[in-house]
Amino acid sequence: MAEKLTSEEINNLVAALDGWEKQSDKDAIHKSFKFKNFSEAWAFMSRCALYAEKINHHPEWFNVYNRVDVVLNTHDVGGLSALDEKMAKAMNRFAGA
Secondary structure (H helix, E strand, O other): OOOOOOHHHHHHHHHHOOOOEEOOOOOOEEEEEEOOOHHHHHHHHHHHHHHHHHHOOOOEEEEEOOEEEEEEOEHHHOEOOHHHHHHHHHHHHHHOO
């Protein structure tokens, strides 16, 4: 089972992840990804969905045309865990960040 990250670990995580920020209203991180068009956004979401199934960790996300807004946290631990770090790094990779 995943373990909740400490405040120090969360600060280090956010500092190391390109474009991700700590959510102000809950123990989560968020990022907005922008693509050239809807097709690229959808392809990104498809890659992320396959990876999420593989690691059994699913993002909260919202898509409008070329933008995908993502919030990550681990509900089982009531905050952030190493799974969120894995998912965020994969999302950055899939987006070409």
